[in-house]
Amino acid sequence: MDDNPTTDYLGTRLRHLLDQLEGDVTRTYTDLGLPDFRPRYTPIIRIVDTHGPQSIRQLATTIGITHSAISQTANQMRRDGLVELHPGTDARHRIVHLTDHTRTLLPTLHAEWNATTAAARQLDAELPYPLSQLVELALQAITDKPLHHRIRDHLHTP
Structure with a gap:
């Protein structure tokens, strides 16, 4: 091992970079009066705002992350009052809708998204x-x- 942080500690350095980026975006939300808003909510809100209500599966495909990750985030957003989850045509599908509260936040969120x-x-x-x-x-x-x-x-391995 040559103790080159760019290769020897790649995962650690990537996590550090992500922590820095996400922390700064989180601080921006706090500055805007949204201390509980999480950066991982952004893609879901942007897609539903632009394309209308979406299933968890559609969101996962569009964003490019797992169904489980979107489901967990959508459930947290529901608890935070940002989305409502409605049953789809198939009982296994849940459709994500923005709440009226989230719609009132959209001008602030759009400004933040553009700045970011x-x-x-x-x-x-x-x-x-x-x-x-x-x-x-x-x-x-x-x-x-x-x-x-x-x-x-x-x-x-030996």
């Missing part, structure tokens, strides 16, 4: 490689060949 997008573009421009593009490329590479397989290719 501009800040992310500014960050991308300061880096030798745009972070947003690098993340997409990394996710595709991991989809093509999971890290587990890559590790196994290099693992030599």
Whole structure:
């Protein structure tokens, strides 16, 4: 091991980066008077606001994360009064609807989303490689060949 943090501690460094980014967005929500709003709510609200009520499955597919993760987030959002969950045509499906309370927050949320997008573009421009593009490329590479397989290719046990 050569103690190069960019490779030896990649997972730790990625978590640190995500914590920094998410923490700053969370602080912005607090500054806007929304101390309980979580950044992970944003994609759900944006999609439902733009495209109307969506099933948990549709949201998971559109956002590109697991059904379970969307379901857990939607349940927390329901407890926070941001969405309502209605049964779909099939009893196993739940449809996410924005509450009236969330609709009143939309102008503030739109302003924050626009500012965050501009800040992310500014960050991308300061880096030798745009972070947003690098993340997409990394996710595709991991989809093509999971890290587990890559590790196994290099693992030599006694």
